[in-house]
Amino acid sequence: MVVEGEWEPEPPKKVPEFPIGEIAPIIGKIGRGIVVIFVILIVFSILFGSIFVSVGAGEVGVKFNQFGGVEEDELGEGLHIVPPWVSVTKYSVRSETYTMSGVVNEGEVVGDDQIKALTTEGLTLGLDITVRYRLVPDSVSTVHQTLGTNYAEKIIRPTIRSSIREVVSSKTALQVYGEERELVAGEMLSNIAAALDSDGIIVEEVLVRNVVLPTKVAEAIEAKLQADQEAQRMIFVKQKEQLEAERKIIEANGIANSTIAQAYGEAEALRIINEQLAKNPDLINYKYIQMLQGQDIQTMLVPTDQGIILDASN
Template identity: 90%
Template sequence: MVVEGEWEPEPQKRVPDIPLGAIPPIFSKLARIIPIIFVILILFSIMFGSIFVSVGAGEVGVKFNQFGGVEEDELGEGLHIVPPWVSVTKYSVRSETYTMSGIEGEGQVTGDDQIKALTVEGLTLGLDITVRYRLMSDEVSTVHQNLGTNYAEKIIRPTIRSSIREVVSTKTALQVYGEERQLVAGEMLTNIDQALGSDGIIVEEVLVRNVVLPTRVAEAIEAKLQADQEAQRMIFVKEKEQLEAERKIIEANGVANATIAEAHGEAEALRIINEQLAKNPDLINYKYIQMLQGQDIQTMLVPTDQGIILDASNS
């Protein structure tokens, strides 16, 4: 019964039932299979661990099969699905550094980890070294199988120490400490890279950050370096003075040549004047009178052989 003024909801429309026969068989099978697959995956994840592995940027995943050992194909960056019986160990293939230093807390080893090496003279040097390296992305499985995750301590550290001592043993203290330090670092880089290349490790740079010499040797080298610098300065001063002397000689020669040229010009001018005077003796009187023109002269004297005195007051 509907009371006047009350709102009556509209009757809901009935959605017609779709007969099961109208759904394609393949979709109905998938609708039953997919939930079963997810249930199985969840059970495997609970029993054996997650089957989804995410490899981050700058990393490579190494697969270890419980039934076959380490697999050669590595996993690149991104999300991967692996069987439950396969575990994945991730390695960084970015540039890493290994530092050995005498300053506590600066390197991988706590305390004084400075490398001590003997020079060709038998002197003991202390070296603070930093090596920049990275793993070859296609050789990470080999590193994992042969060295494991602690490869830096197992192979990089001893190789660095051995190679650096080998190079220093062929150099003098001055070569390692002085201007040839970069050349020595280049030889160290070559030695270490060759030693680690077969293990799947690339060495990118070797930095000789500090060289500690015995006190007396350091003082002697400093004195020698100062003497060399002073000798270089004196050579520079000598060359500068020689250049200045050459400049003055050139300048004097120029002045002399100019004076000679001027004298020749004057002599030639006098010769021409003498020739003209010999031809016309009165020319000198004309030049004399011409020189006096424009001057405030009351009386002008002319040579006595002219016999006259000219009064210039009314000129």
């Protein structure tokens, strides 16, 4: 019996029962949904091309949208999912080389691909050139849109040939062939790099691997180089001999100065001794006695005019 006004506790709420047997069907539905999604993706891949794109190390992927053209944002390394209407073209952004050489199968073009260039003297030189370059990752989309995958043949090759000829035209054959070759290569690098910079291509190095001269010119240059080397050797020998002569002069002067100093010292010593003897004639007898001390003397000759210098009683 409940008295009016008294507090009556609320009956406990019933927790809705969730049959354990219904969990398995729910998980099954989720699993079936995931499978359906993958099936749909596979069907799209078969009908429209793969939507999974893997970009390898040192590569960049350029996206081409069928409805909007080339997209500016590139795909970095790794696995990507792209819509079926987007195709991806991969470009290497690692250091690449382009070689033009007179040796068959050494360069990018089969056969003699050596660059022929005229010097200031009007001589024709043959040059084997290797250029090391790479694409700027953020500019690959522009390269793809303006030049395409064959960009090396379209822009790099003609730029190299034009720049090399321009530099050589301001040089002598000896400058290109001789000791200034590295300086000439540096100038070629600057010209090629400036020409390709706006195309999203960085030029890292230009190697002048071989320079072919006309036979007579090559012989004349070799003779001149040998003559220069011999002249440099003779200058070195002359300088060495001159230094040796100077060393001997210095050494002789040192010996002479030492001898003079010694002579002055001995003369000064004699002068002092003579002064002391003049003041005290018996000093010589004293020095003589000092000299005899410690010596085993059996016979001694004494000048008669000197008197007795030893006291026989002692």
